[in-house]
Amino acid sequence: MQAINVSIGFDRRLWAQDLAGSKAHAAMLVAQGILSAADGALIQGGLDTIRAEIEAGTFPFRDRYEDIHMNVEARLAELIGDPSGRLHTARSRNDQVALDFRLWVRSACDHAMAQLKDLQHALLERAEAEAGTLMPGFTHLQPAQPVTFGHHLMAYVEMFGRDAGRFADARARMNECPLGAAALAGSPFPIDRHATAAALGFDRPTANSLDSVSDRDFALEALSAASITATHLSRLAEELVIWVTPQFGFVGLSDAFTTGSSIMPQKRNPDAAELIRAKTGRIFGALTSLTMVMKGLPLAYSKDMQEDKVPVFEAFDSLDLALAAMAGMVRDLTPDRARMAAAAASGFSTATDLADWLVRTLDMPFRRAHHVTGAAVKRAEQLGVDLPALPLSELQAIEAGITADVYQVLTPERSVASRISYGGTAPAEVRRQVSLWKERLSDDKA
Numbered sequence: 001m002q003a004i005n006v007s008i009g010f011d012r013r014l015w016a017q018d019l020a021g022s023k024a025h026a027a028m029l030v031a032q033g034i035l036s037a038a039d040g041a042l043i044q045g046g047l048d049t050i051r052a053e054i055e056a057g058t059f060p061f062r063d064r065y066e067d068i069h070m071n072v073e074a075r076l077a078e079l080i081g082d083p084s085g086r087l088h089t090a091r092s093r094n095d096q097v098a099l100d101f102r103l104w105v106r107s108a109c110d111h112a113m114a115q116l117k118d119l120q121h122a123l124l125e126r127a128e129a130e131a132g133t134l135m136p137g138f139t140h141l142q143p144a145q146p147v148t149f150g151h152h153l154m155a156y157v158e159m160f161g162r163d164a165g166r167f168a169d170a171r172a173r174m175n176e177c178p179l180g181a182a183a184l185a186g187s188p189f190p191i192d193r194h195a196t197a198a199a200l201g202f203d204r205p206t207a208n209s210l211d212s213v214s215d216r217d218f219a220l221e222a223l224s225a226a227s228i229t230a231t232h233l234s235r236l237a238e239e240l241v242i243w244v245t246p247q248f249g250f251v252g253l254s255d256a257f258t259t260g261s262s263i264m265p266q267k268r269n270p271d272a273a274e275l276i277r278a279k280t281g282r283i284f285g286a287l288t289s290l291t292m293v294m295k296g297l298p299l300a301y302s303k304d305m306q307e308d309k310v311p312v313f314e315a316f317d318s319l320d321l322a323l324a325a326m327a328g329m330v331r332d333l334t335p336d337r338a339r340m341a342a343a344a345a346s347g348f349s350t351a352t353d354l355a356d357w358l359v360r361t362l363d364m365p366f367r368r369a370h371h372v373t374g375a376a377v378k379r380a381e382q383l384g385v386d387l388p389a390l391p392l393s394e395l396q397a398i399e400a401g402i403t404a405d406v407y408q409v410l411t412p413e414r415s416v417a418s419r420i421s422y423g424g425t426a427p428a429e430v431r432r433q434v435s436l437w438k439e440r441l442s443d444d445k446a
């Protein structure tokens with residue numbers, strides 16, 4: 001029974017939250033006249049001693065006391081004797097664990113938001129420096145139209161901004177205090193749930209005692225936000241893996257974020273990016289795992305819910321590593337601008353610009369312009385040149401109305417510079433997006 005029942009091995013991570021909850025509860029009991037001031041002082045002192053013991057690494061975590069709550073209570077009894085038994089008045093481990101876990105998840109969300117902001121800063125610095133750096137834009141991982149590297153990086157600033165928004169939303173919804181719901185039905189003592197909620201930084205107490213001790217949707221929501229964030233991290237990681245291949249050679253990573261091979265001396269592997277990509281599996285696994293734990297539980301508390309913690313800890317540990325490693329890699333990478341520009345110019349990447357020119361200058365319907373451009377690309381392919389090098393006579397053989405003016409739009413530089421629509425890839429537009437985001441992040445509105 002002890003082997004299956006014990007949770008101290010993992011819920012010891014809730015010690016700081018457990019002590020904070022107990023201190024707020026004891027103070028409220030004194031204020032409400034439920035606990036004497038003398039006993040309250042003894043309890044506060046004992047809890048402070050326990051904090052010091054845990055910080056010093058001398059606290060005896062013991063399996064025979066099941067979880068963090070009982071370990072703290074048992075130690076408190078050893079330290080202050082009988083009055084320790086009064087701390088659990090008007091409380092149950094059910095509301096205690098609901099509180100501790102909520103506090104933990106809340107701070108994990110805060111941490112993730114701070115890390116996302118740091119990653120956004122790293123991306124913004126890069127995007128500003130590379131606002132005019134050409135690179136191929138892809139669809140189907142086939143060259144599509146030229147874009148700028150800064151614009152590409154700014155796409156991730158947007159994604160990580162929404163991720164931070166999801167954590168902020170989840171945090172706001174979870175910020176209600178379950179303490180005082182007691183076992184499931186509330187308490188007959190004249191407790192002040194508003195006071196403990198305020199003392200622990202919550203907006204208000206939870207409204208229904210059954211709900212308070214039996215739902216873990218706050219953790220599911222945080223895991224959903226973590227999973228979506230991990231998906232974004234994984235996509236950027238995948239791009240890094242592609243970009244650092246010798247075949248692409250768009251960016252380099254230093255030894256700080258790569259490893260060598262034990263038998264192939266030329267190798268420099270993007271292990272950090274690969275591991276970020278893999279952590280996504282764990283984080284999604286945690287969301288699935290906790291959803292399965294919760295889906296069949298009748299109200300109110302069931303011991304199944306003890307299984308909520310491990311996946312959440314593992315997911316947020318993984319997310320912490322992934323966000324830190326990604327910010328480090330973004331700061332570390334060195335773009336090869338010449339290679340990216342050469343790639344941006346290849347693959348008939350300005351074909352759309354030719355079609356747009358035909359529409360604008362010759363008033364051609366787009367579908368026909370698309371057809372004419374297709375013919376020009378085919379001819380260029382036959383001659384082994386790219387569009388800017390296709391002779392005017394060749395273009396005029398396909399469409400008599402084409403003039404030399406067309407070459408103005410056929411270079412990747414001109415192509416990106418022309419895309420000045422809101423949110424487009426033109427360097428000036430990218431710089432505008434960068435400065436908007438810098439303002440948003442410094443205002444803390446993000």
Ligand code: ARG
Pocket residue numbers: 007011066067093094097301303305306307
């Ligand atoms: N260790 C338990 C958990 O993590 C604490 C709550 C126990 N409550 C109970 N009624 N047995 O969920």
